[in-house]
Amino acid sequence: MKTKKKLLTFFYTVGILMMVMGLYAFKSANVHESYLPQTPWKNLKVLPQDISKDSLDYLMKGYTTALSVKCSYCHAPSTSDASKLDFASDLKIEKEIARGMIKMTDDLNANYFRPHFPEPKPAQVHVVNCVLCHRGVANPEKYLSQMGSMYQTYDPELINRKEKILEQMKKQ
Ligand code: HEC
Numbered sequence: 001m002k003t004k005k006k007l008l009t010f011f012y013t014v015g016i017l018m019m020v021m022g023l024y025a026f027k028s029a030n031v032h033e034s035y036l037p038q039t040p041w042k043n044l045k046v047l048p049q050d051i052s053k054d055s056l057d058y059l060m061k062g063y064t065t066a067l068s069v070k071c072s073y074c075h076a077p078s079t080s081d082a083s084k085l086d087f088a089s090d091l092k093i094e095k096e097i098a099r100g101m102i103k104m105t106d107d108l109n110a111n112y113f114r115p116h117f118p119e120p121k122p123a124q125v126h127v128v129n130c131v132l133c134h135r136g137v138a139n140p141e142k143y144l145s146q147m148g149s150m151y152q153t154y155d156p157e158l159i160n161r162k163e164k165i166l167e168q169m170k171k172q
């Protein structure tokens with residue numbers, strides 16, 4: 001009788017241990033690193049603070065393709081090691097312009113396209129994106145100004161706005 005009880009307790013203990021270990025293995029096998037909350041980014045002002053590394057990489061690669069540029073078009077070199085980029089730095093005006101572009105694109109999708117989607121409406125729509133206007137050029141306005149009569153509304157007074165702003169910034 002005593003040995004039977006001892007055996008039962010033994011099997012119970014082993015059983016519970018195996019269950020706990022099984023649950024733990026199940027948990028660690030299913031949680032992929034990219035789905036865990038990421039370490040906070042240093043300087044996000046328009047993108048969500050908790051955006052995963054995968055999503056951020058996907059967006060950034062999209063910007064480079066849409067504009068046919070490299071990361072360094074918007075991101076300034078690091079001050080300590082010029083061979084590396086300092087992604088959190090706000091030294092380049094292109095990064096600030098891009099922030100406005102991200103906000104504009106979100107606004108167009110949310111307020112001008114999503115309302116016309118049939119019910120049940122998706123939480124987010126992506127009708128407008130960078131490439132819709134940029135089509136592989138960094139500045140569509142400058143590019144279209146070379147198309148002659150195709151782009152008649154172009155105002156030559158506004159040429160090189162970014163460069164003019166940069167000049168003013170240097171003088172101050
Ligand atoms: C068209 C401009 C543009 C290009 C090109 C671009 N980025 Fe960005 N990137 C931004 C902007 C704007 C932000 C900040 C977004 C915000 O404020 O929410 C940012 C933020 C980041 C951050 C987060 C930095 C932090 O901690 O605050 C990383 C990392 C990053 N970019 C990597 C890249 C990489 C890698 C590439 C090239 C594959 C790239 N970016 C290309 C505009 C760009």
Ligand code: HEC
Nearest residue numbers: 063094097098101102105129130133138139140141161162
């Ligand atoms: C509705 C059209 C449109 C969309 C969508 C759009 N852009 Fe633009 N973007 C423009 C135009 C037009 C200019 C030129 C503005 C000027 O010269 O003042 C421009 C200029 C820029 C510039 C500055 C280029 C330079 O060096 O002169 C950057 C950087 C940029 N856009 C990034 C983006 C990114 C990133 C996205 C997507 C999140 C985006 N844009 C979406 C129309 C658009």
